[in-house]
Amino acid sequence: MNKKNSITKPNNKNTLSVVLTCKDFTVTNEDFLLLKDESLDLLITSPQPKLEDLGKYYESSNYISHTDSSKSILDKVYQIAKNYTIDRKVRMVNEIEKIEGRRKTGKVENGSNPKTKDKRPKTILDIGCGTGDFLVACKKEKWNVIGVEPNTKAATLANLKLQNITVDKNTKNNFNLFKDINELKKENKFDVITMWHVLEHVPNLEEYINNLKKLLKPNGTLIIAVPNYKSFDAKYYKQFWAAYDVPRHLWHFSKKSISLLFKKENMKVVKTLPMKLDSYYVSLLSEKYKTGKSNLLKAFFIGFKSNFKALSSKEYSSLIYIIKNN
Numbered sequence: 095m096n097k098k099n100s101i102t103k104p105n106n107k108n109t110l111s112v113v114l115t116c117k118d119f120t121v122t123n124e125d126f127l128l129l130k131d132e133s134l135d136l137l138i139t140s141p142q143p144k145l146e147d148l149g150k151y152y153e154s155s156n157y158i159s160h161t162d163s164s165k166s167i168l169d170k171v172y173q174i175a176k177n178y179t180i181d182r183k184v185r186m187v188n189e190i191e192k193i194e195g196r197r198k199t200g201k202v203e204n205g206s207n208p209k210t211k212d213k214r215p216k217t218i219l220d221i222g223c224g225t226g227d228f229l230v231a232c233k234k235e236k237w238n239v240i241g242v243e244p245n246t247k248a249a250t251l252a253n254l255k256l257q258n259i260t261v262d263k264n265t266k267n268n269f270n271l272f273k274d275i276n277e278l279k280k281e282n283k284f285d286v287i288t289m290w291h292v293l294e295h296v297p298n299l300e301e302y303i304n305n306l307k308k309l310l311k312p313n314g315t316l317i318i319a320v321p322n323y324k325s326f327d328a329k330y331y332k333q334f335w336a337a338y339d340v341p342r343h344l345w346h347f348s349k350k351s352i353s354l355l356f357k358k359e360n361m362k363v364v365k366t367l368p369m370k371l372d373s374y375y376v377s378l379l380s381e382k383y384k385t386g387k388s389n390l391l392k393a394f395f396i397g398f399k400s401n402f403k404a405l406s407s408k409e410y411s412s413l414i415y416i417i418k419n420n
Contacts, residue, residue, distance in 0.1 A: 110138065116333045116340045119383045121154045126340040134354050137323055137346035145297055151342050152245065175371045176227065184231045186367075187286050190315050190416070191216050219284045219309065221275060222292030226252025233259045233269065240278075241271045249273070275305060283311045289318045291412070294343040300355065307359045310419040316361065318415045319369060320347045325411045326400040327373050327380070336379035337372075337411065349408075352415050365416040368404065373397040373411035 110129035118124045127140045143151060216237045220229050223241030225248050233239050233256060241256075243249040249271055256269045272278060287310060296302045306316060321337035322328065323346045328335045338346060353363050374397035381389040381396075397411075404410040 135350040218286045316417040326403045331380040334384040367414040368410035369412035373400040
């Protein structure tokens with residue numbers, strides 16, 4: 095290995111090779127390296143901002159997940175995609191809970207009634223809940239909802255939305271929002287924990303995964319969505335790929351890295367699902383970073399090509415991992 099092209103990360107015995115230099119296109123225009131840990135198949139942003147400095151990299155009107163803005167074309171595309179995917183996400187967690195309910199009542203065999211109702215209270219924790227739309231949708235499906243959102247502006251919007259939800263006259267409108275998972279009581283255990291494009295943002299990754307396991311009930315389900323740096327659109331746009339989003343994204347995952355990281359905590363990836371819309375939105379942003387223009391036709395073509403290639407490779411722009419707590 096060329097020593098000029100390698101860095102040994104502090105507290106890490108592995109030598110990390112430099113694979114790419116990326117720019118923070120959203121806030122500072124600073125350059126950051128992507129280092130590869132071969133043992134985990136994981137890319138790591140370097141240098142990683144200090145914990146007390148992370149907040150400033152989110153201070154931008156362009157950071158759409160913290161607002162409900164629909165001003166620009168990109169904003170409109172994002173909001174349309176968000177509303178479309180929320181329904182899919184809720185169906186997903188409902189189906190998981192339905193299957194788990196049948197398993198506990200001995201009705202999980204083939205031929206069991208898919209409409210079997212589970213009377214247990216269903217509790218879901220959404221980490222990085224943003225402006226709360228997913229929690230609102232879950233609340234309407236009679237889930238007990240708890241959210242974690244460090245951004246004050248986004249949390250305020252989420253709180254307002256959840257306050258205005260009325261499920262039925264016999265159901266109390268209970269919900270809680272926290273700034274950090276460390277604020278949750280140790281006795282809190284959840285049926286389902288979701289992290290929609292959040293894991294890539296968290297400092298101290300392996301410690302965080304350990305904490306996630308502690309928050310799940312035995313045989314509970316963790317649902318994680320993250321960008322996939324092995325997708326075609328990532329390889330095509332390289333340093334301009336919007337889903338690198340340095341330094342807000344501290345980690346960059348492949349299917350192998352997710353499997354290995356959670357295997358350390360005796361957790362198992364049981365299913366992987368594509369997020370097909372992500373390739374179009376990410377390509378639209380990437381075109382803007384690369385050319386300075388929002389080239390809709392080019393972005394659509396690259397997004398379509400990425401999804402087409404993924405039909406055989408299964409390397410979609412973003413992937414959802416369904417992980418069981420063993």
